[in-house]
Amino acid sequence: xxxxxxxxxxxxxxxxxxxxxxxxxxxxxxxxxxxxxxxxxxxxxxxxxxxxxxxxxxxxxxxxxxxxxxxxxxxxxxxxxxxxxxxxxxxxxxxxxxxxxxxxxxxxxxxxxxxxxxxxxxxxxxxxxxxxxxxxxxxxxxxxxxxxxxxxxxxxxxxxxxxxxxxxxxxxxxxxxxxxxxxxxxxxxxxxxxxxxxxxxxxxxxxxxxxxxxxxxxxxxxxxxxxxxxxxxxxxxxxxxxxxxxxxxxxxxxxxxxxxxxxxxxxxxxxxxxxxxxxxxxxxxxxxxxxxxxxxxxxxxxxxxxxxxxxxxxxxxxxxxxxxxxxxxxxxxxxxxxxxxxxxxxxxxxxxxxxxxxxxxxxxxxxxxxxxxxxxxxxxxxxxxxxxxxxxxxxxxxxxxxxxxxxxxxxxxxxxxxxxxxxxxxxxxxxxxxxxxxxxxxxxxxxxxxxxxxxxxxxxxxxxxxxxxxxxxxxxxxxxxxxxxxxxxxxxxxxxxxxxxxxxxxxxxxxxxxxxxxxxxxxxxxxxxxxxxxxxxxxxxxxxxxxxxxxxxxxxxxxxxxxxxxxxxxxx
Amino acid sequence: xxxxxxxxxxxxxxxxxxxxxxxxxxxxxxxxxxxxxxxxxxxxxxxxxxxxxxxxxxxxxxxxxxxxxxxxxxxxxxxxxxxxxxxxxxxxxxxxxxxxxxxxxxxxxxxxxxxxxxxxxxxxxxxxxxxxxxxxxxxxxxxxxxxxxxxxxxxxxxxxxxxxxxxxxxxxxxxxxxxxxxxxxxxxxxxxxxxxxxxxxxxxxxxxxxxxxxxxx
Amino acid sequence: xxxxxxxxxxxxxxxxxxxxxxxxxxxxxxxxxxxxxxxxxxxxxxxxxxxxxxxxxxxxxxxxxxxxxxxxxxxxxxxxxxxxxxxxxxxxxxxxxxxxxxx
Numbered sequence: 077x078x079x080x081x082x083x084x085x086x087x088x089x090x091x092x093x094x095x096x097x098x099x100x101x102x103x104x105x106x107x108x109x110x111x112x113x114x115x116x117x118x119x120x121x122x123x124x125x126x127x128x129x130x131x132x133x134x135x136x137x138x139x140x141x142x143x144x145x146x147x148x149x150x151x152x153x154x155x156x157x158x159x160x161x162x163x164x165x166x167x168x169x170x171x172x173x174x175x176x177x178x179x180x181x182x183x184x185x186x187x188x189x190x191x192x193x194x195x196x197x198x199x200x201x202x203x204x205x206x207x208x209x210x211x212x213x214x215x216x217x218x219x220x221x222x223x224x225x226x227x228x229x230x231x232x233x234x235x236x237x238x239x240x241x242x243x244x245x246x247x248x249x250x251x252x253x254x255x256x257x258x259x260x261x262x263x264x265x266x267x268x269x270x271x272x273x274x275x276x277x278x279x280x281x282x283x284x285x286x287x288x289x290x291x292x293x294x295x296x297x298x299x300x301x302x303x304x305x306x307x308x309x310x311x312x313x314x315x316x317x318x319x320x321x322x323x324x325x326x327x328x329x330x331x332x333x334x335x336x337x338x339x340x341x342x343x344x345x346x347x348x349x350x351x352x353x354x355x356x357x358x359x360x361x362x363x364x365x366x367x368x369x370x371x372x373x374x375x376x377x378x379x380x381x382x383x384x385x386x387x388x389x390x391x392x393x394x395x396x397x398x399x400x401x402x403x404x405x406x407x408x409x410x411x412x413x414x415x416x417x418x419x420x421x422x423x424x425x426x427x428x429x430x431x432x433x434x435x436x437x438x439x440x441x442x443x444x445x446x447x448x449x450x451x452x453x454x455x456x457x458x459x460x461x462x463x464x465x466x467x468x469x470x471x472x473x474x475x476x477x478x479x480x481x482x483x484x485x486x487x488x489x490x491x492x493x494x495x496x497x498x499x500x501x502x503x504x505x506x507x508x509x510x511x512x513x514x515x516x517x518x519x520x521x522x523x524x525x526x527x528x529x530x531x532x533x534x535x536x537x538x539x540x541x542x543x544x545x546x547x548x549x550x551x552x553x554x555x556x557x558x559x560x561x562x563x564x565x566x567x568x569x570x571x572x573x574x575x576x577x578x579x580x581x582x583x584x585x586x587x588x589x590x591x592x593x594x595x596x597x598x599x600x601x602x603x604x605x606x607x608x609x610x611x612x613x614x615x616x617x618x619x620x621x622x623x624x625x626x627x628x629x630x631x632x633x634x635x636x637x638x639x640x641x642x643x644x645x646x647x648x
Numbered sequence: 649x650x651x652x653x654x655x656x657x658x659x660x661x662x663x664x665x666x667x668x669x670x671x672x673x674x675x676x677x678x679x680x681x682x683x684x685x686x687x688x689x690x691x692x693x694x695x696x697x698x699x700x701x702x703x704x705x706x707x708x709x710x711x712x713x714x715x716x717x718x719x720x721x722x723x724x725x726x727x728x729x730x731x732x733x734x735x736x737x738x739x740x741x742x743x744x745x746x747x748x749x750x751x752x753x754x755x756x757x758x759x760x761x762x763x764x765x766x767x768x769x770x771x772x773x774x775x776x777x778x779x780x781x782x783x784x785x786x787x788x789x790x791x792x793x794x795x796x797x798x799x800x801x802x803x804x805x806x807x808x809x810x811x812x813x814x815x816x817x818x819x820x821x822x823x824x825x826x827x828x829x830x831x832x833x834x835x836x837x838x839x840x841x842x843x844x845x846x847x848x849x850x851x852x853x854x855x856x857x858x859x860x861x862x863x864x865x
Numbered sequence: 866x867x868x869x870x871x872x873x874x875x876x877x878x879x880x881x882x883x884x885x886x887x888x889x890x891x892x893x894x895x896x897x898x899x900x901x902x903x904x905x906x907x908x909x910x911x912x913x914x915x916x917x918x919x920x921x922x923x924x925x926x927x928x929x930x931x932x933x934x935x936x937x938x939x940x941x942x943x944x945x946x947x948x949x950x951x952x953x954x955x956x957x958x959x960x961x962x963x964x965x966x967x968x
Contacts, residue, residue, distance in 0.1 A: 303692030315783030
C-alpha cells in the first residue's frame, strides 16, 4: 500500500464547512425529488414516508390503549377494535419498521460510508421507493374499504373466510416485499463492488456489516413471504385449497411459510439497529470498538440462526412435538451472538471518555430496554413457559421491548446522530435530552405492566377483560400518552432545527472517524469530490483525524462524461 | 475493490461506477442475487409439493397419470434448446456478431412461444374434463378425495413458471429491438448476459418440475 | 477494449451441454417407464434432475469461468431452500394426526 500510495498521489482533502452547494440544493423542484436517483434524497423520501406511517400506526396504538381504559366498551365496538389492532400491527411492521433503518438511514449512509458516489443500482433504488409507495396505496385502499380484522399475521383459515379487505392488504404487503428485495440486492452488490480503495472488509463500519447481514435476510426470506401471500390470495380468489383443511390443505403450513419469512424479518428489524448502536457507542466513548470482528460476524450469525427458529411462534399450533422441541432448543442459540454484542458494547464503554450527548443517551436506553426484551424472549423460547404465556400480553410486552425499545430507540439514536449530517442543522440538545427521558419513562410505564398482565393470563388481542386487570391496563394507557408527548417534543424541536438559521452544524460535530463524516454537512451532490482512500479502521480514535480524509484527485470519471450521463438519466 | 483506472469516456458507464468492468460485475452479481430470490420464491411451492407428496404418495401417483408425459418431455427439450440459443446470443454479442445476436434471440423467443403453445393445449385439455384448481375441480376420474390439491399445486407451479416464461419473452423482444438499433456490442452486452441468466433459471426450474409433476409412475 | 476479457464460452461446451441435457432428458423419461421400486424411482429422477441443473448452471450460466461469489449465491439459495423444507418436514412428517377432513 505505502509504495503505491505515493504513485497514486494520495493527499488530504479538507472538508468544506457549511457549503453553498450540496445535495439539497443541487436540483430544485418537486420533480427533482420524485425522480431523483440520488441515494441521499431517496433516503430522505423514505424517512418522510416512514415517519408518516409511524404517526399513523402510533395514532392507532393510542386509540387501542384508550379503548382498553374500561374492561368493556370505552368508545369503539369490538369489530372496529379488531381492525384497529390489525392495522396497527400491519402498518408498524410492513410500512414502518421493516423499511425504517435500512431504507431511510441505510440508503443515505451506506454509500457514503463506503466512499461510493451512489448505490450500485440507483434507478432500482428509486424504483424500490416507488414500489413501496404503490404498495402503501393498496394498504390505504384496504383501510378505506373497512380494513382487515385478521391480525397482521393473516393466519388461515380465518383470513380466507373473513369478509374484510384481505386481498388488497396482502397485495400491498406482497408489492412492498419487492421494494424490500430491491433494497437488499442493491446493498449487497454495493458492499461487494463499490468500496473505496483500501476499504477492506475489516475496515467496514459496523453499520455496514449490519446492513449487509440485513440485506442477506431480506433477499433470502422476502420471496417466501411473496409466495405465501400469493397462495393466500389464490386461496381467496380461486379456492386452491393448499391451506384449506376442507380440501385437504393444511393451515399450519401457512404458519410455517409465514414465519419462515416473518421470524427472519424480526432480524431485518433489529440487526440494523445493532449497527447504529455500534457506531454511536464507539463515537461517544471515543474508543476503538471492542471486538470488531465479533460484532461484525455476530450480525451474520444472527442472520443465519434466525432462519432456523421460526417454529417458536407455533408451539401451540399443533405442529409435531419433535419440531417443537427442536425449535425451542435452536431458539436459545440466538441469545449467543446477541449476548456477544451486548458484552462488546459495554466493554467498548469501559474506560472510554463517555460523552452523554442525545444519541448516546438513546444508545444506553437501547441497551437497557433491549436486554429486557431479549431475556424475556429467551423465556418465551422455553417450551413449558411458552405454553402458559403464549398469546398473552407477556408476548406483546416482549416484542414491544425488542421492536420499540430496541429498534425505535436505536432509530432515534441514529436520527439524532446523523441529523446534522443529513440536514446540516443541529437540533436543540436540551429538548432532545428532555424528550429522550420522557420517551424512556413513557415506554416503561406503557409496557412493564403488560409483562405483569401477561404472566397473570391476560390474552392479547382481546377487546374486553376482567376487572382485576383494570389498574394495569390504565397504567399502560397513561404510559402511552407520555410516549405520545415524547414523540411530539421530538417532532417539534427537529422541525424547528430545520427552519432556524443560527444552528448550522459542522461537518463532524461528534469527532467520529467513519467516512460519512469526512464529507461536508450536508454532503455534496456526489458525496465526495474526490476518491476517498481508506487506511484505518473507522474506530481508530487514537489516530489523527487528518488521516481519515485521504483521497486521490478525480473520482474515476471525467467531468464531461458525468454531465452527459446526468442528462440522459434525467430523461429516463 | 474498486480500482482506480481513469475514465474511459464510455457512454454506457454510469457516473457512480469507476469503469465498465465494475459496472458489468455489479450487474451480474445483482442478477445472481435476484435469481436467489427466485429460487426461494419457487422454493415455497416446492415445499408445499414435498409436504403433500410425503403425506399422500398414492394421490400423487394417481394424479400424475393424468398429465401428458409426451407434452412435458417435448417442452423440456424445447426449453433446453432455448437455453442453448440464448447462450449463443450472448456469445454472438461477445464476438460482436450483430446479425447473430438478433438471429439467436429470435429463435429463443420462438422456442419460448412453442413452450407456451404446448402448455396452452395441456391446460385446455385439462380444463375440458373439469380438472381445475381447488374448489373448481369437478373431474371424477381420480379415486382420491385429495385430487384437487395435487392439481392446485400443479397449476400454481406451472402457472408461476409460465408467467416467468411470458416475462422472459417480453424482455427478449425488448432486447431484440435494442439489438436492431445497435445498442449492444462486444464492449457492452450486460442486458443480454443477465437476461440469459434469468432465462437459464426458468429452464432450471422446469428441469425439476418435469420429473416431479409428470413422471410419477 | 483490453479489459473486456469476459470469458467467451467455447462452442463445443455449449453444444456438448445441450446434447448432454437432451440425452439426460431421454434417460429421465425412460427411467420413469421402467418399474423402479419406490423410493428409488424418485431418487433416480431427482439425481438426474440435479445433474441436468448442474450442467445448466455450470456451462450455460457460465459459473465454471465466472467469479466464485456468483456460485456462492446460487449455493446459498439452495442451502436455504433445504433448511426451509428440512425443518418443515420435522413437523409435517412427525405429527400425531394430520388436519384433513378425510382422515
